[in-house]
Amino acid sequence: MGHDITILIGGSAGQGIQTIGSLLSGICHKSGLFIFSYDDFQSRIRGGHSFHLLRISNQPLSAPNILPDILVAMDQNSYDQHHDRLTDRGVVLLNGKHPDDPKTAQTGSQGPTGAGRTLHLNLEELAKEAGGKIVANTVAAGAVAAILGTGFSLVRQEIAHQFGPRGEKIEKMNLSAAERGYEAGRDYPFDHALEFTGSGKDRVVMSGARAAALGALAADCRFFPFYPMSPGTPIITHLASFADQVPIVVEQAEDEIAAVNMAIGASFAGVRSLTATSGGGFSLMVEGLGLAGISETPIVIINAQRPGPATGLATRTAQADLLFAIHASQDEFPRFVFAPGSVLSAFHAVKKAVMLADKFQVPAIVLMDQYLVDSAMTEPKEFDLGDAHKPFLQTDAATAEAQVSQGETYQRYRFTKEGISPRIPPCTGAGLVRVAGNEHTVTGFPDENPETRNAMVDKRFAKLGAMKQAMAMPSVFSADSEFFLAGWGSTRGCIMEACLTLRQEGINVGWILFEDIWPLNKQALTDLLAHKKLVMVEGNATCQLGTLIHSVTGVDYVSCVRKYDGRPMYPAFIIEKVRQLQGVTQ
Amino acid sequence: MKQSRFDTQHENQWCPGCGNFGILSAMKQAFESQNLAPEDLLLVGGIGQAGKTPQYIQGNMLHGLHGRALAMATGVKIANHDLRVVVSAGDGDCYGEGGNHFLAAIRRNLDITLLVHNNQVYGLTKGQASPTTALGTVTKIQDNGTTSDPFNPVATALAAGASFVARGFSGNTDQLKDLIVNAMSHQGFAMIDIFQPCVSFNKINTHAWYKDRVYNLADTNHDPADLAQALNLALDQGTDKIPTGLIFQQEKKPFHRRLAPLQNQSLVTYPFNPKAITAILEQG
Numbered sequence: 001m002g003h004d005i006t007i008l009i010g011g012s013a014g015q016g017i018q019t020i021g022s023l024l025s026g027i028c029h030k031s032g033l034f035i036f037s038y039d040d041f042q043s044r045i046r047g048g049h050s051f052h053l054l055r056i057s058n059q060p061l062s063a064p065n066i067l068p069d070i071l072v073a074m075d076q077n078s079y080d081q082h083h084d085r086l087t088d089r090g091v092v093l094l095n096g097k098h099p100d101d102p103k104t105a106q107t108g109s110q111g112p113t114g115a116g117r118t119l120h121l122n123l124e125e126l127a128k129e130a131g132g133k134i135v136a137n138t139v140a141a142g143a144v145a146a147i148l149g150t151g152f153s154l155v156r157q158e159i160a161h162q163f164g165p166r167g168e169k170i171e172k173m174n175l176s177a178a179e180r181g182y183e184a185g186r187d188y189p190f191d192h193a194l195e196f197t198g199s200g201k202d203r204v205v206m207s208g209a210r211a212a213a214l215g216a217l218a219a220d221c222r223f224f225p226f227y228p229m230s231p232g233t234p235i236i237t238h239l240a241s242f243a244d245q246v247p248i249v250v251e252q253a254e255d256e257i258a259a260v261n262m263a264i265g266a267s268f269a270g271v272r273s274l275t276a277t278s279g280g281g282f283s284l285m286v287e288g289l290g291l292a293g294i295s296e297t298p299i300v301i302i303n304a305q306r307p308g309p310a311t312g313l314a315t316r317t318a319q320a321d322l323l324f325a326i327h328a329s330q331d332e333f334p335r336f337v338f339a340p341g342s343v344l345s346a347f348h349a350v351k352k353a354v355m356l357a358d359k360f361q362v363p364a365i366v367l368m369d370q371y372l373v374d375s376a377m378t379e380p381k382e383f384d385l386g387d388a389h390k391p392f393l394q395t396d397a398a399t400a401e402a403q404v405s406q407g408e409t410y411q412r413y414r415f416t417k418e419g420i421s422p423r424i425p426p427c428t429g430a431g432l433v434r435v436a437g438n439e440h441t442v443t444g445f446p447d448e449n450p451e452t453r454n455a456m457v458d459k460r461f462a463k464l465g466a467m468k469q470a471m472a473m474p475s476v477f478s479a480d481s482e483f484f485l486a487g488w489g490s491t492r493g494c495i496m497e498a499c500l501t502l503r504q505e506g507i508n509v510g511w512i513l514f515e516d517i518w519p520l521n522k523q524a525l526t527d528l529l530a531h532k533k534l535v536m537v538e539g540n541a542t543c544q545l546g547t548l549i550h551s552v553t554g555v556d557y558v559s560c561v562r563k564y565d566g567r568p569m570y571p572a573f574i575i576e577k578v579r580q581l582q583g584v585t586q
Numbered sequence: 587m588k589q590s591r592f593d594t595q596h597e598n599q600w601c602p603g604c605g606n607f608g609i610l611s612a613m614k615q616a617f618e619s620q621n622l623a624p625e626d627l628l629l630v631g632g633i634g635q636a637g638k639t640p641q642y643i644q645g646n647m648l649h650g651l652h653g654r655a656l657a658m659a660t661g662v663k664i665a666n667h668d669l670r671v672v673v674s675a676g677d678g679d680c681y682g683e684g685g686n687h688f689l690a691a692i693r694r695n696l697d698i699t700l701l702v703h704n705n706q707v708y709g710l711t712k713g714q715a716s717p718t719t720a721l722g723t724v725t726k727i728q729d730n731g732t733t734s735d736p737f738n739p740v741a742t743a744l745a746a747g748a749s750f751v752a753r754g755f756s757g758n759t760d761q762l763k764d765l766i767v768n769a770m771s772h773q774g775f776a777m778i779d780i781f782q783p784c785v786s787f788n789k790i791n792t793h794a795w796y797k798d799r800v801y802n803l804a805d806t807n808h809d810p811a812d813l814a815q816a817l818n819l820a821l822d823q824g825t826d827k828i829p830t831g832l833i834f835q836q837e838k839k840p841f842h843r844r845l846a847p848l849q850n851q852s853l854v855t856y857p858f859n860p861k862a863i864t865a866i867l868e869q870g
Contacts, residue, residue: 109629204870214867215782220858221662247856249664254690258657261650265630266660268648269669270854273661291651361615389858425854426628427669436646439635445596446641446649524709 002059003193006087006180007144010051011095017074019162021052023141024160024378025180027150028056034059036493038568040373043230043314049077058194061377061491064341066570070147070190072140074123091190092118095136095142119143119188125182135177142181149189150196154184162277169465204381208372208490209234211303211343211383216274216348217242221300222391223273224250225262229369230315232276232304256281260288263299267292269437271392272354276302279321280310282365286328289363291437293333295412296421297462297581298357298364302350305369307566316566317370319489319539323548325365326518327343334464334553336364336366336471337518341492344379346372346481352355352516355388356470360463361420367517371540371568372490385422391415394424411442411583415455419462464519471516473524478503481510483533484579485556488514488545491569495537509578510534514545526553536560537574587687592644592814599638601709606635606781608756609703610642613672615759617643628671631658632684633740634710636676636703641869647788651723656691659698660738660841666758666854667697667842670770677704681865688739692746695774697840699766700740702777705784714789723790739779740833741820744813749838750776751816753830755781757793761830774840781828796828801814810835819832827834 007024011017018039025035035072041050055065064087066431073079086092097120104451123136123547131140138159145155150447155178212235216224231238240250253259256277263273277285292299303325307318326338336356339350346368346585353364385415414421421442426433434444437454441447455470476484476498487495492513499511512534529549534557536546541564561577563569592614598605617627619800629640635650640647650658655673662671676774680702691700707725708714714727724731745752750772754762762780769776781800783793806831809815816834842848847856 017609031785054864066615104648198616206870217863217866220863222660222853222856225661225664243846245866246862247853249845250849251664253657257654258660258687258690261654261657262661264650264662265648265658266665267661268658269662269665271665273665287651288654341840361728381868381870385860385864385867389863424646425666427625427666430625432624432646434646434649436647436649439651444647445594446638500588580765581856 002057003020003057004055004057004061004065005069005148005192005194006052006065006067007056007070007072008051008082009054009072009074009140010049010082011074012077013041013050014046014356015074017050020053020072020141020144023158023162024054024144025205026064026092026161027145027154028035028283029200029203029378030158030390031154031196031199032308033058033196034061035038035205036064037375038064039374040567041315042216049081050417051078051082051456054300056194057459061311063497063570063571064375064568067572072144074140078540080340084521089191091147091188093147093185094118094120095123097122115334119185121181121184126184127177130177135174135369138177139176139181139340140533142178143185145178146182146185147188147190148192152179154196155182162445167574174467176469176514178244184292200378202381203378204383205376205378206343207234207376208343208346208368208373209374209533210238211347212276212350212366212368213238213242214383215287215347216354217246217248218347218383218385218388218389219272219351219354219355221274222248223263223266223271224248224262224275225253225259225273226250226275226277227253227256227281227283228261229256229278231373232278232281232302234373235276235302235304256284257288258278260285260301262292262301264288264292264295264297266424267297271355272298272358274300274302274354276304276455278304279308279312282321290329290331290333292363293329293335293460294439295435295437296361297435298361300357300366302368304373305367307564313566317539317568318368318564318566320541320544320564321367322488322517322544325367326548334360334362334467334519335459336467337367338364339367339515340372340514341373341489342379343375343377343517344382345384349515351386356467358392360467361423362467369490383423394422402576403559404439408422409443410442413440413456413459415442415459419459446455468521471519473521474512476510476512476528479577480512482508483535483558484510484512485574486512486534486545487536487537488517491537492570493538494571494574497571498578501571502578507578507582520548520552522552525549525554529553529555533558535550535578538571539569540579543570590618592617594642594644596641598642600635603785604635605705605756605784606639606703608759609701609762609780609782610639612759612762613639613643614699614765615763618768619734619767621761622670626670628662628669630655630662630673632675632679633709634676634679634809637673639674639678639703640653653679655679656684656687656696656700660691660694660696663696663842664696664845664853665854667848668852671698672770673698673700673843675700675702675724675855676709677702677706677718678708681739686858687747692743692748692775694841695749695838697774698776699769700775700777701766702779703782704739704779705782705788707784709784709787727862738820741817743777744817744820744834748777748834749774749836752778752832753828754778754780755830756780757796760798760831761802761867770834772835774838799826799828800830802835803829816835
C-alpha cells in the first residue's frame with residue numbers, strides 16, 4: 001500500500017529553498033523512498049515568492065502534489081499563500097519568532113502532535129549560532145528531518161555528501177545548523193507510515209534537464225551551441241558540467257539563429273549537434289530548421305516549452321508548442337517530434353531523436369517544458385548506453401571514392417529508394433560534398449528545373465514511411481474503458497495517477513498517452529482510436545493534440561481538460577475536472 | 587579567363603561585367619598558387635549575388651541562409667578546425683542581416699577567411715540601399731535618399747579586435763589574389779572587404795569611380811602592425827582616396843585554440859568513448 005507525504009517549502013528567491021529540498025530528497029532517496037520534486041519560481045534572482053514541492057512515498061511516484069502535509073514557510077508570505085492548502089493532517093514550520101515566545105514555540109489547539117499546528121522557529125537566529133545566517137535553510141532541513149523522524153545519522157550523511165566537496169568549514173557549519181534544526185523539531189513528530197530503513201541503490205533521483213543531457217551524450221552528441229533562455233538553459237548547464245570528462249564543446253552563441261546555424265555547420269562537418277531553447281528561441285531558429293530540412297542535415301532542437309507568445313511567463317510551464325513544432329518553417333519537409341513523458345523518457349527520447357535525425361538526415365525536435373526540465377524524480381537505473389551512438393555518416397570517404405571510380409561524381413543527394421543518400425563529411429577525399437539551402441540537383445547545385453524540384457521533394461518525403469515505422473504508438477491503458485484520458489509529453493505521470501484514482505472511485509476510464517508524436521502513423525492510429533471516447537488532457541487552451549488527432553484520423557475528442565495558467569498539471573486538477581465532466585462522457 | 591581546376595561546369599548567373607568575376611578569378615588564382623585541390627577547400631556562402639560564389643568554384647560547399655554564413659562556418663570549425671574554410675558574403679548579407687554574427691566571429695577569432703563583396707547596394711533584390719550605401723543615395727525604395735549613415739566595416743572590425751583586416755578591389759585581381767593567400771595563411775579571423783562595382787544597380791560607385799580613388803598601401807609607409815594607424819585609415823573620411831591592401835594584422839590565439847578539447851585534435855576525430863559515457867550514465 002502506498003503512503004505519501006508532500007512537503008512544500010516556500011520562500012523568496014535567494015533563501016535557498018532548493019537546498020532544503022535537495023537535502024530532504026537525498027535523505028529520503030538514500031533510505032529507499034521514492035521522491036518527486038518540482039520547482040515553482042519567478043523570473044527574478046532575489047525576493048518575490050518561490051516554492052519547492054517535495055513528494056515522498058514508499059511507492060514509485062510519477063507526479064507532484066500541490067497539497068502539503070508539511071508546509072515550510074521561510075517567510076510570512078509563504079505561510080499566507082499556502083497554509084489554506086494544508087491537508088487535514090498538515091503541520092507548519094514557520095520561520096520567525098512566535099509572538100508569545102522569543103525563542104521557539106508551537107501553536108494550534110491540538111498540542112505538539114496534533115494536526116494544523118505551527119512550529120515557530122527563528123531559523124536565522126539558530127543559523128547564526130551555527131556560524132552564519134546563510135545556513136538558515138539547513139536549519140530548516142534539519143527541523144523537517146526531525147519532524148519526519150528520519151534519525152540524525154541520515155542527516156549527517158547527506159550533509160557530508162552535499163557539503164563535503166565544498167570544504168570542511170562549510171560542511172561543519174551546515175552540520176551544526178542541521179543539528180540545531182533537528183533538536184528544535186524533534187518534539188514535534190508528524191505521524192506517518194514511511195520508514196527510512198531501505199536503500200535506494202538501484203535507483204537514481206534525476207531531473208528532466210539532466211536526463212536530456214545524458215541522452216545527448218549517450219547518442220554521441222558533441223556540440224551544443226545555445227543561447228540562454230529559461231527553461232531550456234539547465235539542459236545545457238548539465239552538459240557543460242561534463243566537459244572535463246568527455247570531448248564536447250558547449251558554445252554560447254550570439255543568438256538562437258546563430259545557435260541553430262552552428263549546429264547545422266557542425267553536423268555537416270560530421271559532429272552530432274544539439275541545441276536547447278524555449279519557444280521564443282525556437283521561433284528564431286525556425287528558418288534554420290527549414291535549412292536543416294532542405295539540406296538534409298541532421299540536427300536536434302530541444303524546445304523546453306513555457307507559456308507565450310513572446311515573453312509570456314518566462315519561468316512557467318506550458319504544452320502549447322505542439323502544432324508549432326510540427327509545422328514550423330515555410331513549406332514542407334519530414335521531421336521528427338518527440339515529447340517525453342518522464343525523466344527516464346527524456347533520456348531515451350533525446351537519444352532516439354539524435355539517432356533518428358542522423359539516420360534519416362532530418363531535423364528532430366524534442367518538446368519538453370519547464371515542468372519536466374525542473375522536476376526531479378526517482379527513476380530506476382535504466383540510463384543505458386545502448387547503440388544510438390553508432391554513426392550513420394560514412395567517415396572514410398569510401399562511398400564517395402567508390403562512386404568516383406565508377407566514373408561518377410559523389411552525389412550528396414543521390415536518389416535512393418528510401419530517400420536517404422549516403423552522407424560523408426566534407427574534405428575527406430575526392431568526393432566533393434556540396435550542400436545547399438536552395439533547391440538543388442543530386443550534386444547539390446542550385447537548380448530551378450521543375451522536374452528537379454519535384455524529384456527532390458519526393459526524395460525527401462520518401463523517408464516518411466520508414467520514419468513512421470520508427471515511431472512508437474501511444475501507450476494505452478485499459479483498452480476496453482468507457483472513455484480515455486488522452487495526453488502527450490510531460491503530463492503523462494499526472495494523467496496516469498489521475499486515471500488510477502478515478503478508477504478506484506469506480507469510474508471506468510483508461511489512458512492513451514503519446515510520446516513519439518510526429519510523424520504519426522495514420523492507419524495504425526485510426527485503428528487504435530476507432531470507437532474510443534477521448535477526453536484530452538493538455539497544457540494549452542485549444543487542445544492541440546486533439547486537433548492533430550482529428551485532422552489525421554478523423555477521430556474527434558468528446559471533451560477536454562485544459563490548463564494554461566503556467567502552472568503544472570496536478571493529478572487533483574484532472575480528477576476534479578473529470579468528475580465535473582461525467583455528465584458529458586457517460 | 588584562363589582555365590582552372592576550380593572551374594565548374596555550371597552556368598554563371600552574374601550580370602556581364604559584374605565585379606564578382608574579378609573576385610572569383612582572384613580566388614581561383616589564390617587557391618592555385620597555394621597548390622590546393624578542390625577537395626581541400628570548403629566554400630561557405632550566404633545569400634545574395636556574393637553568396638553564390640561557392641557555386642562557381644569546384645570544392646566542397648555549404649550554402650545556407652541569408653546572413654548566417656559565419657554562424658554555419660563557426661559550427662564547421664568547431665567540429666573540424668582542420669578544414670580550410672573560405673566564406674563569401676555580400677555587404678547586405680554580412681553587415682546587415684548577419685551583423686551580429688560578424689561581430690561574434692571577430693571576437694572568437696574564428697580561423698577562417700571572410701571575403702565580403704562590398705558593392706554598396708543590394709544586387710539580387712534589385713537595387714535597394716545596403717548597410718554601406720552612402721547617406722543620401724537615391725534608390726527605388728529610398729527615393730528621397732537613404733537616411734542612415736553608412737556602416738564602416740573596416741573600422742568596426744578593427745574596433746572589435748579583428749586580427750587580419752584588408753581591403754581589396756575587384757578591379758585589381760593581382761593584389762586581391764595576394765591578399766587572399768595571406769588571409770588564408772593567417773591563423774585566425776581574416777577579413778577582406780572587397781570593393782566591387784555593381785553594373786546593374788550602382789551607377790555611382792562604378793569601375794572607373796574606384797579606379798580614380800584606390801591606391802595600394804604597399805606603396806606607402808603604412809605599418810599593418812600599428813592599430814592606431816589602421817584605425818586612422820579606416821576612419822579617415824576627409825580624403826577622396828581609398829586605401830587597399832593589408833590594413834592590420836596581429837597574432838592572436840584562434841578560436842579552436844581557446845577550447846580545451848581542441849588543443850591536440852579536432853572534435854570530429856575523437857573516437858566515441860563508451861567507457862567514459864557509461865561512467866557518466868552510471869553516476870546519474
